[in-house]
Amino acid sequence: MERYGARRLRMTIxxxxxxxxxxxxxxxxxxxxxxxxxACVFCRVSLENGEEITQLREKGCNTVNRTSQTRNDTIVTTxxxxxxxxxxxxxxxxxxxxxxxxxxxxxxIKTKHADSDADVLIALTAIExxxxxxxxxxxxxxxxxxxxxxxANVTSNSLIFKxxxxxxxxxxxxxWDILKTKxxxxxxxxxxxxxxxxxxxxxxxxxMFGVSEASTLKKFGEHDFLKTQAQLLCNANAKDDVxxxxxxIISSVYKGAPYEGLNVLRYRKxxxxxxxxxTCVQIHTxxxxxxxxxxxxxxxxxxxxxxxxxxxxxxxxxGWKVANGNLVPVKCTMDAALSKLLNIIRCNSAVPTRINKxxxxxxxxxxxxxxxxxxxxxxxxxxxxxxxxMEDNFTxxxx
Numbered sequence: 001m002e003r004y005g006a007r008r009l010r011m012t013i014x015x016x017x018x019x020x021x022x023x024x025x026x027x028x029x030x031x032x033x034x035x036x037x038x039a040c041v042f043c044r045v046s047l048e049n050g051e052e053i054t055q056l057r058e059k060g061c062n063t064v065n066r067t068s069q070t071r072n073d074t075i076v077t078t079x080x081x082x083x084x085x086x087x088x089x090x091x092x093x094x095x096x097x098x099x100x101x102x103x104x105x106x107x108x109i110k111t112k113h114a115d116s117d118a119d120v121l122i123a124l125t126a127i128e129x130x131x132x133x134x135x136x137x138x139x140x141x142x143x144x145x146x147x148x149x150x151x152a153n154v155t156s157n158s159l160i161f162k163x164x165x166x167x168x169x170x171x172x173x174x175x176w177d178i179l180k181t182k183x184x185x186x187x188x189x190x191x192x193x194x195x196x197x198x199x200x201x202x203x204x205x206x207x208m209f210g211v212s213e214a215s216t217l218k219k220f221g222e223h224d225f226l227k228t229q230a231q232l233l234c235n236a237n238a239k240d241d242v243x244x245x246x247x248x249i250i251s252s253v254y255k256g257a258p259y260e261g262l263n264v265l266r267y268r269k270x271x272x273x274x275x276x277x278x279t280c281v282q283i284h285t286x287x288x289x290x291x292x293x294x295x296x297x298x299x300x301x302x303x304x305x306x307x308x309x310x311x312x313x314x315x316x317x318x319g320w321k322v323a324n325g326n327l328v329p330v331k332c333t334m335d336a337a338l339s340k341l342l343n344i345i346r347c348n349s350a351v352p353t354r355i356n357k358x359x360x361x362x363x364x365x366x367x368x369x370x371x372x373x374x375x376x377x378x379x380x381x382x383x384x385x386x387x388x389x390m391e392d393n394f395t396x397x398x399x
Contacts, residue, residue: 123147130159138164146197148178149190192230194307198300205300225258246297254287262290292332295319
Protein backbone atom coordinates (compact mmCIF):
# COMPACT_ATOMS: atom_id res chain seq x y z
CA MET A 1 0.00 0.00 0.00
CA GLU A 2 1.33 3.42 -0.88
CA ARG A 3 1.83 5.76 2.04
CA TYR A 4 -0.98 8.29 2.26
CA GLY A 5 -0.55 11.69 3.82
CA ALA A 6 -2.59 11.66 7.03
CA ARG A 7 -4.74 14.58 5.89
CA ARG A 8 -5.45 12.95 2.54
CA LEU A 9 -6.27 9.68 4.28
CA ARG A 10 -8.75 11.35 6.60
CA MET A 11 -10.45 13.19 3.73
CA THR A 12 -10.72 10.02 1.63
CA ILE A 13 -12.20 7.88 4.37
CA UNK A 14 -14.42 10.69 5.65
CA UNK A 15 -15.97 11.32 2.25
CA UNK A 16 -16.82 7.64 1.95
CA UNK A 17 -18.41 7.40 5.39
CA UNK A 18 -20.21 10.70 5.95
CA UNK A 19 -23.11 9.60 3.73
CA UNK A 20 -23.52 6.41 5.73
CA UNK A 21 -21.87 4.14 3.16
CA UNK A 22 -18.37 2.71 3.16
CA UNK A 23 -16.89 2.21 -0.29
CA UNK A 24 -14.33 -0.57 -0.04
CA UNK A 25 -12.69 0.51 -3.31
CA UNK A 26 -10.88 3.24 -1.38
CA UNK A 27 -9.47 0.68 1.04
CA UNK A 28 -7.75 -1.51 -1.54
CA UNK A 29 -6.51 -4.76 -0.03
CA UNK A 30 -6.85 -3.67 3.60
CA UNK A 31 -8.22 -6.54 5.67
CA UNK A 32 -8.54 -4.87 9.04
CA UNK A 33 -7.59 -1.63 10.70
CA UNK A 34 -6.39 -0.91 14.21
CA UNK A 35 -7.76 2.40 15.43
CA UNK A 36 -5.84 3.97 18.27
CA UNK A 37 -6.05 7.17 20.29
CA UNK A 38 -3.62 9.04 18.06
CA ALA A 39 -2.50 6.55 15.43
CA CYS A 40 -3.96 4.14 12.91
CA VAL A 41 -2.41 0.88 11.81
CA PHE A 42 -3.49 -0.53 8.46
CA CYS A 43 -3.04 -4.17 7.66
CA ARG A 44 -3.01 -6.12 4.42
CA VAL A 45 -2.17 -9.65 3.37
CA SER A 46 -0.19 -10.34 0.21
CA LEU A 47 1.59 -13.29 -1.36
CA GLU A 48 5.38 -13.27 -1.64
CA ASN A 49 7.21 -16.32 -3.00
CA GLY A 50 4.12 -18.38 -2.34
CA GLU A 51 3.94 -17.33 1.34
CA GLU A 52 1.20 -15.29 2.92
CA ILE A 53 2.68 -12.06 4.32
CA THR A 54 0.83 -9.83 6.79
CA GLN A 55 1.88 -6.18 6.76
CA LEU A 56 0.98 -3.72 9.48
CA ARG A 57 1.57 -0.02 8.97
CA GLU A 58 1.61 2.63 11.64
CA LYS A 59 -0.17 5.75 10.45
CA GLY A 60 0.55 9.29 11.59
CA CYS A 61 2.58 12.25 10.38
CA ASN A 62 3.28 15.88 11.18
CA THR A 63 0.63 17.07 8.75
CA VAL A 64 -2.30 15.77 10.75
CA ASN A 65 -0.66 16.91 13.97
CA ARG A 66 -0.23 20.47 12.76
CA THR A 67 -3.67 20.58 11.18
CA SER A 68 -5.43 19.19 14.23
CA GLN A 69 -3.40 21.32 16.61
CA THR A 70 -4.29 24.49 14.71
CA ARG A 71 -7.93 23.51 14.61
CA ASN A 72 -8.16 22.57 18.27
CA ASP A 73 -6.17 25.41 19.79
CA THR A 74 -8.73 28.02 18.77
CA ILE A 75 -12.25 27.11 17.74
CA VAL A 76 -14.69 29.93 17.00
CA THR A 77 -18.16 28.97 18.27
CA THR A 78 -19.91 32.33 18.11
CA UNK A 79 -18.73 35.74 16.90
CA UNK A 80 -16.20 37.05 19.37
CA UNK A 81 -16.10 33.85 21.44
CA UNK A 82 -13.18 31.40 21.43
CA UNK A 83 -13.02 28.03 23.13
CA UNK A 84 -9.85 26.02 23.79
CA UNK A 85 -10.17 22.26 23.47
CA UNK A 86 -8.15 19.96 25.69
CA UNK A 87 -6.12 18.27 22.97
CA UNK A 88 -6.33 16.92 19.46
CA UNK A 89 -6.88 13.35 20.67
CA UNK A 90 -10.31 14.20 22.08
CA UNK A 91 -11.32 15.68 18.76
CA UNK A 92 -10.08 12.70 16.73
CA UNK A 93 -11.71 10.15 19.04
CA UNK A 94 -15.08 11.88 19.09
CA UNK A 95 -15.36 12.94 15.46
CA UNK A 96 -13.36 10.50 13.37
CA UNK A 97 -12.02 7.33 14.92
CA UNK A 98 -15.26 6.09 16.47
CA UNK A 99 -17.20 6.68 13.25
CA UNK A 100 -14.51 5.06 11.14
CA UNK A 101 -14.26 2.08 13.48
CA UNK A 102 -18.03 1.51 13.40
CA UNK A 103 -18.10 1.56 9.60
CA UNK A 104 -15.18 -0.85 9.43
CA UNK A 105 -16.92 -3.30 11.75
CA UNK A 106 -20.04 -3.16 9.57
CA UNK A 107 -17.95 -4.31 6.62
CA UNK A 108 -16.34 -7.15 8.55
CA ILE A 109 -13.03 -5.34 9.16
CA LYS A 110 -11.54 -5.91 12.61
CA THR A 111 -10.75 -2.88 14.76
CA LYS A 112 -8.99 -2.41 18.08
CA HIS A 113 -8.85 0.58 20.41
CA ALA A 114 -5.94 1.41 22.69
CA ASP A 115 -6.82 2.61 26.18
CA SER A 116 -3.34 4.00 26.87
CA ASP A 117 -0.09 3.57 24.93
CA ALA A 118 -0.87 2.78 21.28
CA ASP A 119 2.64 1.41 20.66
CA VAL A 120 2.01 -1.50 23.01
CA LEU A 121 -1.14 -2.52 21.13
CA ILE A 122 0.62 -2.19 17.76
CA ALA A 123 3.54 -4.39 18.83
CA LEU A 124 1.40 -7.01 20.56
CA THR A 125 -0.93 -7.25 17.56
CA ALA A 126 2.03 -7.81 15.23
CA ILE A 127 3.40 -10.49 17.56
CA GLU A 128 -0.01 -12.18 17.73
CA UNK A 129 -0.18 -12.16 13.92
CA UNK A 130 3.30 -13.70 13.69
CA UNK A 131 2.08 -16.78 15.56
CA UNK A 132 0.10 -17.89 12.50
CA UNK A 133 1.75 -16.17 9.52
CA UNK A 134 4.87 -14.16 8.53
CA UNK A 135 4.30 -10.54 9.55
CA UNK A 136 5.81 -7.19 8.58
CA UNK A 137 5.32 -4.11 10.76
CA UNK A 138 5.97 -0.75 9.11
CA UNK A 139 6.71 2.21 11.36
CA UNK A 140 9.17 4.92 12.37
CA UNK A 141 8.93 4.74 16.15
CA UNK A 142 11.96 3.31 17.97
CA UNK A 143 9.67 2.31 20.81
CA UNK A 144 8.04 -0.24 18.49
CA UNK A 145 11.41 -1.90 17.88
CA UNK A 146 12.05 -2.11 21.63
CA UNK A 147 8.60 -3.58 22.27
CA UNK A 148 8.93 -6.14 19.49
CA UNK A 149 12.31 -7.33 20.78
CA UNK A 150 10.99 -7.51 24.34
CA UNK A 151 7.70 -9.31 23.70
CA ALA A 152 8.49 -11.42 20.61
CA ASN A 153 8.64 -15.20 20.81
CA VAL A 154 11.62 -16.69 18.98
CA THR A 155 9.55 -19.76 18.04
CA SER A 156 7.00 -17.79 16.01
CA ASN A 157 6.93 -17.15 12.27
CA SER A 158 9.05 -14.48 10.62
CA LEU A 159 8.53 -11.03 12.16
CA ILE A 160 10.02 -8.03 10.33
CA PHE A 161 10.12 -4.40 11.46
CA LYS A 162 10.55 -2.13 8.46
CA UNK A 163 10.89 1.62 8.11
CA UNK A 164 7.91 3.06 6.26
CA UNK A 165 9.56 6.37 5.38
CA UNK A 166 10.24 6.28 1.64
CA UNK A 167 9.73 9.98 0.91
CA UNK A 168 13.41 10.94 1.08
CA UNK A 169 15.60 10.49 -1.98
CA UNK A 170 18.38 7.88 -1.72
CA UNK A 171 17.20 6.88 1.74
CA UNK A 172 18.25 3.44 2.93
CA UNK A 173 15.22 1.67 4.34
CA UNK A 174 15.98 0.04 7.69
CA UNK A 175 14.77 -3.54 8.02
CA TRP A 176 15.02 -5.49 11.26
CA ASP A 177 14.52 -9.23 11.52
CA ILE A 178 13.16 -9.32 15.06
CA LEU A 179 13.82 -12.99 15.74
CA LYS A 180 17.44 -12.91 14.53
CA THR A 181 18.11 -9.63 16.36
CA LYS A 182 16.71 -11.07 19.58
CA UNK A 183 18.93 -14.14 19.28
CA UNK A 184 21.94 -11.88 18.67
CA UNK A 185 21.27 -9.62 21.67
CA UNK A 186 20.26 -12.43 23.97
CA UNK A 187 17.11 -13.06 25.96
CA UNK A 188 18.46 -11.37 29.10
CA UNK A 189 19.28 -8.07 27.39
CA UNK A 190 16.00 -8.03 25.44
CA UNK A 191 14.14 -8.42 28.73
CA UNK A 192 15.82 -5.23 29.97
CA UNK A 193 15.28 -3.21 26.78
CA UNK A 194 12.18 -1.32 28.03
CA UNK A 195 14.14 -0.17 31.07
CA UNK A 196 17.19 0.78 29.00
CA UNK A 197 15.00 2.75 26.61
CA UNK A 198 13.21 4.54 29.45
CA UNK A 199 16.44 5.35 31.31
CA UNK A 200 18.26 6.65 28.22
CA UNK A 201 15.32 8.85 27.17
CA UNK A 202 11.98 8.41 25.42
CA UNK A 203 8.72 10.30 24.93
CA UNK A 204 8.01 10.58 28.66
CA UNK A 205 11.55 10.76 30.06
CA UNK A 206 14.23 13.25 29.12
CA UNK A 207 17.65 12.18 27.90
CA MET A 208 20.56 12.40 30.30
CA PHE A 209 23.12 14.99 29.20
CA GLY A 210 26.10 13.54 27.38
CA VAL A 211 24.81 9.96 27.51
CA SER A 212 23.64 8.39 24.26
CA GLU A 213 21.25 5.48 23.95
CA ALA A 214 23.84 3.43 22.07
CA SER A 215 26.47 3.84 24.80
CA THR A 216 23.91 2.97 27.47
CA LEU A 217 22.94 -0.22 25.65
CA LYS A 218 26.61 -1.15 25.26
CA LYS A 219 27.29 -0.67 28.97
CA PHE A 220 24.34 -2.86 29.91
CA GLY A 221 25.70 -5.56 27.64
CA GLU A 222 29.22 -5.41 29.10
CA HIS A 223 28.76 -4.79 32.85
CA ASP A 224 27.17 -7.42 35.07
CA PHE A 225 26.64 -4.87 37.85
CA LEU A 226 24.31 -2.86 35.62
CA LYS A 227 22.35 -5.98 34.72
CA THR A 228 22.00 -6.89 38.39
CA GLN A 229 20.72 -3.43 39.32
CA ALA A 230 18.38 -3.44 36.33
CA GLN A 231 16.90 -6.76 37.44
CA LEU A 232 16.39 -5.34 40.92
CA LEU A 233 14.60 -2.33 39.49
CA CYS A 234 12.40 -4.43 37.19
CA ASN A 235 11.34 -6.69 40.06
CA ALA A 236 10.98 -3.90 42.62
CA ASN A 237 7.59 -2.95 44.01
CA ALA A 238 8.55 -0.49 46.74
CA LYS A 239 9.43 3.06 45.80
CA ASP A 240 12.62 3.06 47.89
CA ASP A 241 13.92 0.02 46.01
CA VAL A 242 13.20 1.71 42.68
CA UNK A 243 15.01 4.88 43.75
CA UNK A 244 18.03 2.98 45.10
CA UNK A 245 18.45 0.78 42.03
CA UNK A 246 17.81 3.71 39.68
CA UNK A 247 20.51 5.83 41.33
CA UNK A 248 23.02 2.97 41.05
CA ILE A 249 22.22 2.60 37.34
CA ILE A 250 22.52 6.32 36.60
CA SER A 251 25.76 6.54 38.58
CA SER A 252 27.24 3.64 36.60
CA VAL A 253 26.13 5.19 33.31
CA TYR A 254 28.11 8.31 34.29
CA LYS A 255 31.15 6.07 34.97
CA GLY A 256 30.79 6.06 38.72
CA ALA A 257 32.08 3.31 40.98
CA PRO A 258 29.63 0.57 42.04
CA TYR A 259 27.23 1.82 44.73
CA GLU A 260 28.73 5.33 44.53
CA GLY A 261 26.04 7.89 45.31
CA LEU A 262 25.25 10.54 42.72
CA ASN A 263 25.94 13.41 45.10
CA VAL A 264 29.42 12.03 45.79
CA LEU A 265 30.03 11.38 42.09
CA ARG A 266 28.79 14.87 41.20
CA TYR A 267 31.17 16.49 43.69
CA ARG A 268 34.09 14.31 42.58
CA LYS A 269 33.63 15.19 38.92
CA UNK A 270 33.18 18.87 39.75
CA UNK A 271 36.38 18.97 41.80
CA UNK A 272 38.33 17.18 39.06
CA UNK A 273 37.15 19.64 36.41
CA UNK A 274 37.97 22.64 38.59
CA UNK A 275 41.56 21.41 38.80
CA UNK A 276 41.93 20.77 35.06
CA UNK A 277 39.56 23.13 33.23
CA UNK A 278 40.73 26.54 32.07
CA THR A 279 37.15 27.83 31.88
CA CYS A 280 34.16 27.73 34.19
CA VAL A 281 32.64 24.33 34.83
CA GLN A 282 29.27 23.97 33.12
CA ILE A 283 26.98 22.58 35.80
CA HIS A 284 24.61 20.94 33.32
CA THR A 285 27.40 18.59 32.22
CA UNK A 286 27.63 17.04 35.70
CA UNK A 287 25.61 13.99 36.78
CA UNK A 288 22.19 14.79 38.29
CA UNK A 289 21.68 15.09 42.02
CA UNK A 290 20.23 12.22 44.01
CA UNK A 291 17.00 14.15 44.49
CA UNK A 292 16.51 14.74 40.76
CA UNK A 293 17.52 11.17 39.92
CA UNK A 294 14.94 9.75 42.32
CA UNK A 295 12.05 11.26 40.34
CA UNK A 296 13.72 10.36 37.06
CA UNK A 297 13.99 6.73 38.17
CA UNK A 298 10.33 6.68 39.18
CA UNK A 299 9.12 8.02 35.83
CA UNK A 300 11.37 5.55 33.98
CA UNK A 301 9.97 2.71 36.12
CA UNK A 302 6.41 3.78 35.28
CA UNK A 303 7.14 3.88 31.55
CA UNK A 304 8.87 0.50 31.72
CA UNK A 305 5.84 -1.09 33.39
CA UNK A 306 3.52 0.39 30.76
CA UNK A 307 5.65 -1.13 27.98
CA UNK A 308 5.58 -4.45 29.80
CA UNK A 309 1.78 -4.23 29.62
CA UNK A 310 1.49 -3.63 33.36
CA UNK A 311 0.06 -0.12 33.36
CA UNK A 312 -2.07 -0.25 36.50
CA UNK A 313 0.16 2.21 38.37
CA UNK A 314 -0.83 5.70 39.47
CA UNK A 315 1.44 8.24 37.71
CA UNK A 316 1.11 10.68 40.63
CA UNK A 317 2.84 8.11 42.82
CA UNK A 318 5.72 7.59 40.37
CA GLY A 319 7.39 10.88 39.50
CA TRP A 320 4.43 12.83 38.09
CA LYS A 321 2.05 15.49 39.37
CA VAL A 322 -1.09 17.25 38.16
CA ALA A 323 -0.66 20.92 37.20
CA ASN A 324 -3.44 22.90 35.53
CA GLY A 325 -5.29 19.70 34.75
CA ASN A 326 -2.30 18.07 33.03
CA LEU A 327 0.26 15.51 34.13
CA VAL A 328 3.76 17.01 34.33
CA PRO A 329 6.97 15.35 35.55
CA VAL A 330 8.41 16.23 38.93
CA LYS A 331 11.97 17.33 38.21
CA CYS A 332 13.30 18.13 41.66
CA THR A 333 12.08 19.16 45.12
CA MET A 334 15.30 20.77 46.34
CA ASP A 335 16.78 24.16 45.55
CA ALA A 336 19.56 24.32 42.99
CA ALA A 337 21.96 25.70 45.62
CA LEU A 338 22.09 27.00 49.16
CA SER A 339 19.89 29.99 49.84
CA LYS A 340 22.88 32.20 50.65
CA LEU A 341 24.27 31.44 47.18
CA LEU A 342 20.97 31.98 45.41
CA ASN A 343 20.65 35.38 47.08
CA ILE A 344 23.88 36.65 45.51
CA ILE A 345 23.33 35.29 41.99
CA ARG A 346 22.56 37.82 39.29
CA CYS A 347 22.13 37.38 35.56
CA ASN A 348 23.81 39.16 32.64
CA SER A 349 20.71 40.93 31.32
CA ALA A 350 20.15 44.66 31.03
CA VAL A 351 19.38 46.94 33.99
CA PRO A 352 16.59 45.28 35.98
CA THR A 353 13.18 46.83 36.48
CA ARG A 354 11.95 47.86 39.91
CA ILE A 355 8.67 46.34 41.09
CA ASN A 356 6.78 47.33 44.23
CA LYS A 357 3.18 46.24 43.65
CA UNK A 358 3.43 42.52 43.00
CA UNK A 359 5.83 41.58 45.78
CA UNK A 360 6.31 42.68 49.32
CA UNK A 361 9.40 44.79 49.77
CA UNK A 362 11.61 46.27 47.11
CA UNK A 363 12.56 43.66 44.49
CA UNK A 364 13.97 43.78 41.00
CA UNK A 365 13.42 41.57 37.96
CA UNK A 366 15.04 41.46 34.55
CA UNK A 367 13.74 43.63 31.76
CA UNK A 368 13.60 40.59 29.44
CA UNK A 369 11.26 38.88 31.90
CA UNK A 370 8.85 41.81 31.94
CA UNK A 371 8.98 42.05 28.14
CA UNK A 372 7.59 38.51 27.99
CA UNK A 373 4.77 39.55 30.34
CA UNK A 374 5.76 36.83 32.78
CA UNK A 375 4.20 36.64 36.19
CA UNK A 376 6.13 38.84 38.62
CA UNK A 377 6.71 36.13 41.18
CA UNK A 378 7.75 33.56 38.57
CA UNK A 379 9.98 36.07 36.83
CA UNK A 380 11.79 36.89 40.05
CA UNK A 381 12.35 33.21 40.72
CA UNK A 382 13.73 32.65 37.23
CA UNK A 383 15.68 35.90 36.81
CA UNK A 384 16.81 37.14 40.25
CA UNK A 385 18.88 40.32 40.03
CA UNK A 386 20.65 42.78 42.24
CA UNK A 387 19.29 46.31 42.26
CA UNK A 388 21.45 48.68 40.18
CA UNK A 389 24.28 50.36 42.03
CA MET A 390 23.82 54.00 43.01
CA GLU A 391 26.97 55.10 41.18
CA ASP A 392 25.69 53.46 38.00
CA ASN A 393 22.49 55.46 38.21
CA PHE A 394 24.36 58.62 38.99
CA THR A 395 26.70 58.18 36.03
CA UNK A 396 23.79 57.36 33.72
CA UNK A 397 21.85 60.43 34.81
CA UNK A 398 24.90 62.65 34.50
CA UNK A 399 25.31 61.61 30.89
